[in-house]
Amino acid sequence: RKEVEQDPGPFNVPEGATVAFNCTYSNSASQSFFWYRQDCRKEPKLLMSVYSSGNEDGRFTAQLNRASQYISLLIRDSKLSDSATYLCVVGGAQKLVFGQGTRLTINP
């Protein structure tokens, strides 16, 4: 079983739609959780950290359920510029473990 699992997609949705990504992780001792965004042939960039209380940043909402070892990302009112691969990332004491990423394409 992979340490961090995501639906690889691809997701193709129209502009303005709401998109939800899910992720599960296997290491219950994981301490930190993030969503990164990676554009084609570029490095990953931090989108947001994820907290147990849930957190929101504009159109983006992230949730963490430690009991279920489940992380989610919701994108509302999607824009063309949201097209990218979204990486679920789980951290231990020092290392980060990346999910395989979910590819999202927003269509005009």
Place this chain on the structure above:
Amino acid sequence: GAVVSQHPSWVICKSGTSVKIECRSLDFQATTMFWYRQFPKQSLMLMATSNEGSKATYEQGVEKDKFLINHASLTLSTLTVTSAHPEDSSFYICSARIPSRNTQYFGPGTRLTVL
């Protein structure tokens, strides 16, 4: 914000040559840097953790004699791919961890093509 640079951004070399990639933290000191590799349509895989002033810690399956890591200062780590072969062609990305923050910032990556 924190900035991490990498050099070169891309390199093409012949099989059997060695390639050095530099990773620099530009506005902060990074006691720990990480080297990742990403093959097409796959996720980032951690190769090694580079600690300033000490030996790097390699992940299982990564040959330490082939991927030489040096972290001689708080702002510079280098990865040398020795005797590169076509199967080493990949996107190599470094990251640096800011001690006060629980995340990593990534360099722009180096695309290596071995002919």
